[in-house]
Amino acid sequence: MISHFLYLIISITLWMQYTSVYADEVSTAKNKSIEITKGINGLDKVVLSQIHGSTVELYLYGAHVTSWKNEHGEELLFVSSKAIFQPPTAIRGGIPIIFPQFSNLGPLRSHGFARNRVWTIDNNPSPFPSKTINGVFVDLLLKPTEDDLKIWPHSFEYRLRVTLGLNGDLIMTSRIRNVDTKPFNFTFAYHNYFSVSNISEVKVVGMKGLDYLDNTKNRTRFTENRDVITINSEIDRIYLSTPKKVAVLDHKKKQTITVQKDGLLDAVVWNPWEERAKTIVDLGADDYKLMVCVEAAAIGKPIILKPGKEWKVSQKLSAR
Numbered sequence: 471m472i473s474h475f476l477y478l479i480i481s482i483t484l485w486m487q488y489t490s491v492y493a494d495e496v497s498t499a500k501n502k503s504i505e506i507t508k509g510i511n512g513l514d515k516v517v518l519s520q521i522h523g524s525t526v527e528l529y530l531y532g533a534h535v536t537s538w539k540n541e542h543g544e545e546l547l548f549v550s551s552k553a554i555f556q557p558p559t560a561i562r563g564g565i566p567i568i569f570p571q572f573s574n575l576g577p578l579r580s581h582g583f584a585r586n587r588v589w590t591i592d593n594n595p596s597p598f599p600s601k602t603i604n605g606v607f608v609d610l611l612l613k614p615t616e617d618d619l620k621i622w623p624h625s626f627e628y629r630l631r632v633t634l635g636l637n638g639d640l641i642m643t644s645r646i647r648n649v650d651t652k653p654f655n656f657t658f659a660y661h662n663y664f665s666v667s668n669i670s671e672v673k674v675v676g677m678k679g680l681d682y683l684d685n686t687k688n689r690t691r692f693t694e695n696r697d698v699i700t701i702n703s704e705i706d707r708i709y710l711s712t713p714k715k716v717a718v719l720d721h722k723k724k725q726t727i728t729v730q731k732d733g734l735l736d737a738v739v740w741n742p743w744e745e746r747a748k749t750i751v752d753l754g755a756d757d758y759k760l761m762v763c764v765e766a767a768a769i770g771k772p773i774i775l776k777p778g779k780e781w782k783v784s785q786k787l788s789a790r
């Protein structure tokens with residue numbers, strides 16, 4: 471009799487445990503989704519979420535990715551503690567889109583204007599053969615305004631697809647079309663700011679034997695002879711004709727971020743270090759310790775785009 475009673479109690483307890491765990495799993499299971507919401511200062515923001523919990527956030531202002539989190543909710547991008555989310559200032563950190571001019575390599579203000587414009591969501595993008603299975607993505611579009619055409623007299627359509635893959639990879643594909651009657655040239659970068667635990671312990675790999683232009687030395691050309699780049703002072707280099715993959719190793723986090731480039735020959739490595747950081751108003755004094763920029767770029771050979779032609783490139787960021 472007693473044993474029968476005990477058996478019943480145990481069964482009920484097990485059943486309750488099972489159902490509560492089950493209910494918990496169902497209620498916390500995250501679905502793949504895309505949400506359009508408001509971010510800082512009421513600016514329009516898109517949030518992409520994947521089943522396993524990874525997320526990407528981007529502002530329509532600049533088509534600027536400001537957050538990329540893995541499935542544990544850990545932030546992989548750096549955003550300045552003093553970032554200004556207020557047009558026309560570009561957001562300091564995340565992934566600014568640099569177009570149509572990198573740095574001061576042309577007549578425009580530094581880094582062009584794509585990062586200072588409000589993009590639109592493109593609900594009807596031109597056909598896009600996507601290789602990313604189970605990705606959640608958003609398509610954005612930028613066309614020049616009358617004012618833009620006064621400073622850069624070239625009609626273009628810039629389509630950006632931002633995809634969060636099932637495995638948490640962040641894929642950005644750019645398609646820039648010349649809809650003008652004359653060719654135009656431009657330089658370009660995905661200006662990735664990665665979050666690091668301690669800049670002194672970070673390694674950047676993939677540049678051995680490559681030539682680079684040193685922006686701290688009037689873009690003098692040097693050759694990299696190190697396997698592994700460590701950073702202990704200001705660094706601002708355009709590595710030319712880099713391999714498809716470059717990586718940032720963070721020993722303390724036991725994490726490697728890989729930048730896989732398609733159609734982008736160059737890679738910029740930047741950290742302002744202490745003195746230069748003081749001259750950047752929207753960067754916190756100690757922020758340089760927590761960031762490194764490793765950018766996928768087309769700078770060494772400006773892109774020349776003929777009328778009616780489209781330039782298509784992409785980067786895939788993975789954190790493991």
Ligand SMILES: *[C@@H]1O[C@H](CO)[C@@H](O)[C@H](O)[C@H]1NC(C)=O
Pocket residue numbers: 496497498499500501
């Ligand atoms: C996930 O999506 C399915 C199918 O659309 C839906 O039935 C379910 O309620 C969703 N779950 C959550 C937690 O949103």
Ligand SMILES: *[C@@H]1O[C@H](CO)[C@@H](O)[C@H](O)[C@H]1NC(C)=O
Pocket residue numbers: 570571575576577655656657772
């Ligand atoms: C394009 O080329 C012209 C002349 O060849 C140059 O003056 C200009 O700075 C270039 N523009 C960009 C954005 O690279």
Ligand SMILES: *[C@@H]1O[C@H](CO)[C@@H](O)[C@H](O)[C@H]1NC(C)=O
Pocket residue numbers: 668669670671
């Ligand atoms: C960062 O790393 C350097 C070199 O290993 C070390 O001297 C410094 O104390 C570290 N800083 C922090 C905040 O851990």
Ligand SMILES: *[C@@H]1O[C@H](CO)[C@@H](O)[C@H](O)[C@H]1NC(C)=O
Pocket residue numbers: 688
């Ligand atoms: C930098 O390089 C340019 C062109 O190569 C040259 O005209 C200029 O004088 C140089 N400036 C300095 C400070 O060396």
